[in-house]
Amino acid sequence: MNLAAIQQDFRAWLVSGTEEAAARFAPEARAGLSVYQNNYRASLMACLAESFPRTRMWIGEQTFRSVAATLIDARPPDSWSLDHYAAHFPAALAEALPHAPEAGELAMLEQALTDAFVGPDAPALRPDQLSEIDWDTAILQLVPTARLLRHTTNAASIWSALTDEQAPPPAALLPEPRMLLIWRTEHISCFRALENWETESTQRAIHGISFADLCARLVGRSGEAEGIQAAGAWLAQSTTDRLIRTLPLEA
Amino acid sequence: MHSFGLGLRKPHYTQFLETGVPVDFVEVISENFMIEGGRPRDILRRVRERHPVALHGVSMSIGSAHGLDRAYLARLRALVDEIEPLFVSDHLSWSRTPGFNSHDLLPLPYTRQALDIVCSNIAQAQDALGRTMLIENPSSYLTFAESEMPEWEFLRAVSDRTGCELLLDVNNIHVSAVNHGFDAHHYIAALPLDRVRQIHLAGHSQGETLLIDTHDRPVPQQVWSLFAHVMGRLSHPVAIMIERDDAIPPLPDLLAELDIARALLPQRIAA
Structure with a gap:
């Protein structure tokens, strides 16, 4: 199998975590695949948690993690910078909590302040x-x-x-x-x-x-x-x- | 003379800016400073006035089958031009496919095709950066049936073909040796040690069945032993550092680990 195909299979495993995706690898690779799957999701979850501390406090840890997990399932990261991934969260939150519009606006404000923090001098x-x-x-x-x-x-x-x-x-x-x-x-x-x-x-x-x-x-x-x-x-x-x-x- | 350094991490910014931390260099994660401006870039500029800085990347993805991200390379080049770093390094791994970035250092199959791709990517990066890179041996949690050579042979070939130098992560050798059942001493003996410019020392944790490269605890005894073995085989100066990314302790704890590293250097008898 060529490198591009292996990397496509690896991506499919990380994003889906399904048995079907795991079956593309040898059975002895299963423990290692689980480590990479855990690293992938944990790094995205940590990125979101660090980027929106006040939103987390406002909506509570359980709701925050639930919305973050839904985003991670629906939208894999596509940029070299993890910080860019956080930009997707406010819209995901607004969609997940339509009856709490202040939550999405709070997240958008946090994101805007972060963007300003590292913007051009x-x-x-x-x-x-x-x-x-x-x-x-x-x-x-x-x-x-x-x-x-x-x-x-x-x-x-x-x-x-x-x-x-x-x-x-x-x-x-x-x-x-x-x-x-x-x-x-x-x-x-x-x-x-x-x-x-x-x-x-x-x-x-x-x-x-x-x-x-x-x-x-x-x-x-x-x-x-x-x-x-x-x-x-x-x-x-x-x-x-x-x-x-x-x-x-x-x- | 070997040099000794630490990773520059947020909890220690003030000490690095306001006190004379006794290190010969600091290393930063390149991507944290590949931003347009603001406080992080300002801190890096000010630390650079006090210490040489090594740029250590985690997102170049030199093993990507689809090549490198040119926008990423341009940003890194801008940082290199400003900071004039001691070294620019990244890992023998991949993280990116078109439209996707895993943000993890994923393992490569050590095939001849992968070798061609990695060498081509490193050549492109070295051209874009205008300098030689250091490539770090990864820790890994699985191997591929497709591999046609061991990691040490792959690394040697990469260095031979691209002229890149090596960042030897001693903890990664130990983690991968335990996880995959190879002899760490054999790995070290097979590497072109004359190409090693920098050494990482770190801690790991025990997962369910595998060792995990967590950088969240002190350097353990097995890694110190392997480090002493490496240093006994080196005949040129290298930059040695403690790499700590999580559960970051007070600075004196890390400086004490550097003292252990110093004490483990082979005693040369003056002529």
Whole structure:
């Protein structure tokens, strides 16, 4: 048998663990096959458990392991990095617990914070650098770790309580969905809920927006005085949060 | 002069960054740092300012019948260029088929076809990395009826054909020797020991019927004995380290194990 066929058989055994898959190997290989099968599942389970500590606490160990086992059965890993496997868990959890939407949103928040933790480095604009900016040409762009999550539940409050080792609030739907902004400042991942007025500016700044365009959009939304004031407030908040960098305007 | 090192693990980051840990080098798991940025890369850069670093991979999958992952190689190359490591190593094993990654070091059948594939993959990796790799002998829990040569002959042929050097894991020799019933001393005698650049020492645990390479306990006496035997046969300097990945003890415990390794070196009489 050639190497590719042996490796296909081995994969089938690891993923299915069936008698039929084991029968492709010699009977004396059975004990060893069991070791590899155990290693395979244990490493994926450990990866998920380490990636979602607060979600585990929230839904309980038994439910967590049950959902994780279902994911492992349904979706073998395909990346060289185990960390990439964890990205599949929030959707699996949302599907498994449709009546507990906060669980999936909590897992998605944990995953987003982890992604930000190891995302690209990029120096953020400091408040004392604002005076050096050529506002006619500068493009404002959020740091590359920034991303938005849409939440319909109080999962962020649950995350905060669990992180502070406080009793978490009961799960609840929000009066209306809100956007969370996740990013990394220095070496710490963080997030905050966006007010409605700042959501569009933040979304556009992920890809880059000139300050003039930002002002024009806020003026269009709220009128001259309030729009300019909002643009100033957005810039001040984003700079304090170490969220933005400036790029030269493309020719 | 032999050098002595430890694996850099999270519980010891602060000590490695803030104190003068008495080691000659540290080894890290390459994949843990093949990320875009953030604290882990920063820690590695700062540790690198204090110690030479060896990059030890677990996901290259040099035994894959379908070849290597080019994106993986590109990421590893970027890390190599930044860290300028002492060594770059991975295992004589496979973990990947198209669309699947087992995240385990799976055994190879030691066939002539597998030898061609492994050599081709190592050549590709060495070209992509711009340097010679170290290949580590694996521990394994089954053998294949298809094998046409023993592991030591396969390893020797791999090194002959690709110019790669060897990372000798003494615990892995012991684990596989017990599991498969071969003579560990014969294995060592048959290897091209002049190609060994690094040595791993670790502990294992007893499974139901097999020894399992767990790296979760101190180096046991059988492995120390085998290590002393290896060192008695080496005539050039190598980098020796304790490899601990689970149930990680305080740093002084691992440094004490390095002292045992030092004490087991053959006593040379000065001319």
